[in-house]
Amino acid sequence: MSLSIAERLAALSLSSKVGQVNQRLKGWEAVRWVDGAPQVTDVLRAEVDRFGGLGALYGVLRADPWSAVRWGTGIPPERSAEAYAAVQEHVDRCGDGLPVLFVEEAPHGLMGLGGTTLPVNLALGAGMDPALTRELGAAVAAEARERGTHLLLVSGLDVLRDPRWGRAEECFSEDPALAALLVEATVQGMQGAGAGERIDAQHVAVVAKHLAGQGAGIGGRNGSGAPLGPRELGEIHLRPAYAAARAGVAGFMSAYNDIDGVPCTGSRELLTGTLREAWGWDGIVMSDGGAVDRLSLAVGGRLEDAAALGLSAGVDLSLWDQSYTRLEAVLEEGLVAEAALETAVTRVLRLKERLGLFDDAPAEPAADEQWPSARARETAVLAERAARQAVIVLEDGGHLPLSARRIAAVGPNADDLDALLGDYTPPRPPEEPGAATVRAALVERLGADAVPHARGSDLRTPRGEAALAEVTAAAARAEAAVVVLGGTSRRSYDDEFAENGAADGPASDTTNGEGVDLAAVALPEAQLDVVRAARAAGAGPVIAVVVDGRPRALTDLAALADAVLLVPFPGPSGGRAIVEVLLGEGGNGLLPATLPRADGLQPVSHDQRLEAPRAYIDQPQVRGPLLGAGLPAAVRAEVSGADGPVRAADLAGGATVAVTVQVHHARPEPVSVPVVVYGRRHEPGILPRTRTVLAAGRHEVPAGGGEVVVELGLDALGSWADGTPQAVPVRLEVWAEPVLTPPAGAVTVQVVA
Known part of the structure; x- marks a missing residue:
């Protein structure tokens, strides 16, 4: 008979509880490929001896210049499950026997030898195809799970607000609606299960990264502070995270940056107040690599105080930190109560249960002596489709x-x-x-x-x-x-x-x-x-x-x-x-982010507010092509019709407003094109943004053109001031041309009290 989570928790020693929330090791250093077989290293043995077990292990399969793993020295893809099994066998024999959570990177495909490389997120943003994004997520998850991986770290929460940032490629878009659409599709595809539901043996758990505001760092410098007000944080940077939470994402990764001086990894307001209390989400929060140790800058330098701050804020699982290894001393000093540690351990155990790792006979990874496997070849076909859409x-x-x-x-x-x-x-x-x-x-x-x-x-x-x-x-x-x-x-x-x-x-x-x-x-x-x-x-x-x-x-x-x-x-x-x-055989991608006209003009996002309409004296035009630009001249779109006013209460209850987009093109065959609906909100007392994306998606349009009906619901028409959609009285101008100013044919949509 399977034990309950409470019974498993009660059976753990204090050191084993600490071990469950630590993810200190780099997996490629914990398992080596020696003479054609995986071998656990002294590094892993010491960790298991220290804590009586191992909660999670990151990067057993990771291969790149940083890990120094390459073909010929790393774990062959078809032998991945053996490497994981060697770790679990050692923990069963020498530790508490609880299953290890195996964690890998997958920002655009599994980052292991033989992992299928997808187009980056910014390319998927250009394709604007949530259905294909969902398929890609499912394919990558199945490919990873057949190798024995349980959890993937997946980019997608960051909203691209400054092109100087080197990680721009990991963002879906500069627009939060498009980012939210695609991150939700990714989570749905990879996990194959809604909030709290069992994740089967064809899917993986997802930790979505990074929370929050990392795309708005000062000067576009990685990890720099994000001086954001609460409305900007809610409208732009929390919206993709809310979509992921609504899709039942298993975890979030707290970001390196601070928001108005408060480090995300140490922000109880963000990690507990927003995620758990306001949104009702109950997964795990994992810190970014070494981010808990970085909290020592905010607490006077001691790692014990950094650990206390992170645990109190809501970080359940650390990554490479030394501070969480000192949690026993933190408890002895009374910096936090043991109940806080047990809460974090419980969340980690629940995730393992959700993945079926406590089952009496857990599903075995598929054995395939050939690589690429049949599943990996299928993933590559989907990746080719996505590449064509990205041009x-x-x-x-x-x-x-x-x-x-x-x-x-x-x-x-x-x-x-x-x-x-x-x-x-x-x-x-x-x-x-x-x-x-x-x-x-x-x-x-x-x-x-x-x-x-x-x-x-x-x-x-x-x-x-x-x-x-x-x-x-x-x-x-x-x-x-x-x-x-x-x-x-x-x-x-x-x-x-x-x-x-x-x-x-x-x-x-x-x-x-x-x-x-x-x-x-x-x-x-x-x-x-x-x-x-x-x-x-x-x-x-x-x-x-x-x-x-x-x-x-x-x-x-x-x-x-x-x-x-x-x-x-x-x-x-x-x-x-x-x-x-x-040669005229594909394409139809759209810009997922606005281009600046010159250096010194960033950021120039399409949804800046109207309070700063002037350009520079030496640069009368600051923007180049806008988000949404890129359809060939032979294709144009116009919007018409609307269902009339909608009551705020009805909108909150699921009502929608339908608008019709007429797509014209001169091609003699059906075309697959992204269709974007833009809007300018006029909310009393709030300076309007130039425009926002209300809806986006890829549609098959018949030869010569056709109609696409778009339903605008609470996500599109509501206010996101606190990071969740709220129905408020508002008037919107709605259009489908990639222009900043509402054209003469724009439709008016009214939400009334």
Whole structure:
């Protein structure tokens, strides 16, 4: 007969309780692959001896330059379950026998050897397809669970408010409604269960990160403070977290940053008041790596005081911290009551129960001696679909689709597969079916002789006149030149890293990723020189393709190129997806974030308030293309109709207002396009935002065009001032064109008392 959580808790010693809330070890240091088999290390043995067990273990499968795990030294994907089993066997034999919670990173696919790499979140934001996002979540979860993983750490709560931030690629959008839509879909897909429901053996628990406001750090610097007022916090940064909580997410990760001076990891108001008391959510809160130890800065330097602050605030499970290992001393000093520790332990045990880890005969991970497994191959197919949706055509200049049969592929990202992948990516396998750079994809279509190539420059630094002359020569031998520019989150095994894995040393050509924040977001002059060199050939149109993980100022580029495509890191099949769009076979992504017109003009989000309408004296226009820009000129949308006024009480009870979006296009076949509905709220006493996203989604539109009916409910029409949707009297102007000012045909929706 299975024991209750209370009975399991009562059977634990104090040290074992402390062990259940610690996640101090780095898994790749706890398990080694030796002579074809997994072996637990002395590091793991000492931890189990110290606490009589092991609550959770992070990163047994993690493979990247920080962990120094690569193909040939790490755990082969088909042997992952054996590595986990070796840990559990040791805990059963030498500890309390409670099942270990195995935790891995999955910001865009499982970060282990053989894990399928997806397009980054910003690319999914461009696709605006919650159904596909849900499918991808389910596929990644199944792939991870068949390897024995229980819990995945998943980005998606951060809202992109400053393009200088290196982790912009981990955000779905600058708009909280779009971010909330896609993070909710991710949680639903990965967990396959609602709040409190059992998570089956085909799914995983999710810890969504990061809570909260990390995307609004001062100057776009990672982990810097977020000087947010309560309304800005609620309307922008808590909305995706609320969507995740509503979907039953198993956990939240507290962020490094502070909000108005209060560290998130030490904020009882946030972690207990908002999450548990206001929202009624009851999962686990995990700290970001070393974030509890960082609380010592706020409590005079002692780790014991930091642990007390974190536990009192509501942190149930630490990550790599030393402070939580001192919880017995914290209790002895009376800094917190043992009941607070037992509350945290209970939440950890409940999560294990929710995953079925206490079952008498828990489900065994699937054995598959071949890799990639059948499931991983299915995931790759979905990732290719997402990559095609992520390609954004900003300007086609009448030159797309290309009909040329000789196309030069030039520029620093033209033949660099790593530049397609994003941060938190495991080493690529020796052979990766389906992977293709832009150059490789063009060669597949046209043949090697028809695709002259030259790099021209590095991403941040020039390579000299000779390298540029090679670009001109390559473009002269072709009918069109595709210049592939942008950034990369590439990490090197020679890089230096901080304790949490962020870049902590010189990275010669890396421009994106955690710890890689930029003061300037305009394309470097070295890259623009490559475009000029291609233009100098005079042989045909110059098509610029910017592959990057953050919004870029592209004003100078637009003046040099005949057409401009922007592609958030699309994953290993991204080169093929880009070429399909160049040849007229796909695309239709939309900008998930607004582009600044120049350096020094960020942030420039589309939903800034109307109280600051003036630009700078030296920059009369601050914004470039807006969030929502990117549909080819042949597609346009207009909104009409509404159901009339709706009472606030009815809206709170589930009533909706229907608006009809008429999508026009000139194509002779059905098209899949994102449809965005914008609104400007006029709430008494509140300065309105320029516009907000009321609804977004991808729809199949018949040949020649058709109608899409969008239901606007409480999420779209309500106030989010405290991070939850509230029905209040308000008037909204509603439209579907990607413009800032409500057009003449905007519909008025009224919510009345």
